[in-house]
Each structure stands twice: as structure tokens, then as C-alpha cells.
Ligand code: OSB
């Protein structure tokens with residue numbers, strides 16, 4: 001296909017409640033929505049980069065620049081592109097997986113829509129519905145945490161993930177266990193601890209957690225390996241895994257027992273599938289993470305989460321957990337599950353009126369005259 005125009009919507013959406021993690025508190029999500037017009041039709045995708053480089057080194061303003069000045073020009077210069085060719089064409093640009101992800105995903109969406117084929121079919125989904133988990137932020141006190149967890153359990157969520165940080169770890173976990181019993185429960189530290197915390201965090205072993213996600217720094221695989229050897233709670237990597245190579249290194253070091261696969265973090269769905277395939281060959285369980293995506297990103301995440309290696313419940317929640325007004329038809333929980341879209345491309349239509357409402361700025365990356 002040939003790219004005719006590429007337009008970014010810089011949008012801002014209020015979250016239904018503040019989301020606090022060890023790296024900050026979000027009351028809104030600022031995101032980029034890419035609309036790619038090709039000779040075969042339109043493709044849409046959502047960029048996960050936040051305004052500030054806190055979760056990873058990427059941030060929204062940098063994503064705009066690298067897309068405009070380095071990534072999109074490589075695709076337009078190539079003339080004819082396919083989704084399979086995108087990663088190779090962008091390989092010369094170091095880093096920026098979230099910016100690469102949005103571009104490859106929009107190409108893939110346009111390509112699949114033109115073929116009337118779904119993401120689910122293309123990626124290799126084997127189920128039509130996936131169980132939904134939910135990620136619960138750090139709250140001002142234990143009482144409000146218990147109320148929030150209860151509301152998600154009442155809604156039918158099949159797994160609860162608690163964000164933790166130094167000073168907010170054993171106590172909230174113990175309170176949730178004591179109150180709700182043997183629910184599927186895990187924690188995520190977003191790299192907030194260091195090697196000196198190995199013994200402290202070992203006490204999480206008392207709570208029969210499914211896993212502890214990314215306790216240590218992104219590049220500190222050795223401390224993750226020490227934890228995996230010392231703790232009975234399985235160690236899961238998120239921030240540390242940006243590619244198949246990173247997974248192979250983590251496997252060689254025995255640095256994890258589980259991997260959270262986020263398409264945005266690894267540069268796109270095609271790399272996400274490759275990571276899934278390697279993990280599956282090693283019998284390493286994986287689950288699909290999220291970045292508070294709107295329906296645009298969530299639709300494709302659901303397709304990925306429907307692959308056979310995704311044996312653990314992911315962080316793909318219903319629209320109502322995030323936004324009052326989603327940018328697609330609402331995703332709703334049915335018996336604790338979300339349906340995997342099976343229409344062409346991502347399988348959802350962008351609600352262009354909702355997108356226009358949320359858009360603060362439109363950035364043309366390639367003129368419609370090309
Ligand atoms: O670490 O998994 C994370 C959200 C934003 C950035 C990082 C993370 C998260 C979540 C929420 O935990 C996942 C979701 O519901 O989309």
C-alpha cells in the first residue's frame with residue numbers, strides 16, 4: 001500500500017478516577033490517535049506514550065517528532081509498504097517502540113480492513129472471549145482500596161492487580177486477602193524497589209499472589225533473577241521486556257517466571273506475537289498488559305490476548321473502568337469476559353464525534369497531496 005496522508009489527533013480524556021502508580025498520578029490520559037490514509041483505505045491506531053517520560057523513556061511530544069521527522073518519512077520513501085515490512089523499514093531509528101507501534105498498527109489496521117480480515121485472525125487468536133482483569137491504583141487509604149476492589153469484583157472482574165510502592169505493599173495486600181479471601185490477586189511495583197528490598201518483598205510470599213510484576217529497575221535483570229531464585233511468588237517482567245531479544249536474555253538469566261506483553265512497549269503487535277511464540281516454546285506463561293488504552297487500542301489488545309499462550313488474565317478492562325466516553329463503541333464486561341472483535345481490522349469503528357470532542361490539536365504528518 002501507499003501512504004497518502006497521516007494525521008495525529010492529540011487528544012485528552014478524563015479518567016473515571018485518578019490512577020496512581022509508583023511513578024505518578026494520572027487524572028487524565030493524553031494520547032495520540034493516528035489516522036493513516038492509504039491507497040487501500042484508512043487505518044487507525046493509538047499511541048501509548050504519556051506526556052511525561054516516567055513509565056519509560058518515551059513521551060508524547062517526542063513521539064510526535066520522531067513520527068514526523070524520522071518514522072513516517074521512512075515509510076513514504078519506501079513507496080509500497082506492508083505491515084510485515086514496517087519494522088524493517090523503521091529499524092534504523094534507535095528506540096521509540098511506542099512511536100513505531102502506532103505506525104505499524106495503523107498500517108496493519110488499513111491492510112486488514114482492505115482484506116476484510118480481523119486482527120484476531122491475523123495474529124492467531126484461538127478464543128472468542130477473554131477473561132478481564134483490572135489494575136487498581138494506589139489509594140489514599142486501605143478503606144478506599146477495599147471499596148474499589150469490591151466494586152470491580154462485583155462487576156465480575158476475574159483478577160485483581162494492586163499497584164504497590166515502598167510504604168504501600170504488605171499492608172494493602174494483606175487487607176485485600178483478609179477481606180476477599182482466595183481471589184486471583186497480583187501486584188505491580190513499576191520498578192519502585194531495589195536490591196536492598198529483596199528480603200522485604202519476600203514477605204509477599206505469605207499472600208499466595210499470582211505474581212509480582214517489575215519490582216526492580218528496567219535494566220536490572222540480575223536483581224530480578226535473584227528475586228526469582230529467592231521468592232516463591234512468581235516474578236513477572238513488564239518494563240524490562242522490549243523485544244524478543246530481551247526475553248531471550250531474561251530466559252538465559254532465569255530473571256522471570258512470567259511476562260506481561262504490551263504491544264506498545266515492544267514496538268507493535270507483530271513483535272508481541274513473536275514474544276508470545278518464544279515464551280510458549282519455553283512454557284513461560286504470558287498475559288496482555290495495557291496502557292489505559294481507549295477502545296482503539298483495546299480492540300487490538302483483545303485480539304492479542306486471545307492467542308493460546310496468554311494463559312493468565314490480562315489488564316484489558318471494560319471501557320467504564322477508564323472513560324466516561326470511549327472513542328469507540330463501549331466495551332462491556334459479560335460474565336467477567338470481553339468479546340474479541342471479529343470485524344475487519346481492529347473490528348471497531350472510531351467514534352469520530354467523540355474523537356473530535358477529545359482532540360486538542362491536529363498534526364498533519366503527511367499532506368493529503370502526496
Ligand atoms: O505497569 O502495567 C503497567 C498503566 C499505565 C502504565 C503502566 C501500567 C499500567 C497499568 C494499567 O497497570 C493497565 C490497563 O488497565 O491498561
Ligand code: MG
Pocket residue numbers: 188190213214238239260289
Ligand atoms: Mg506493569
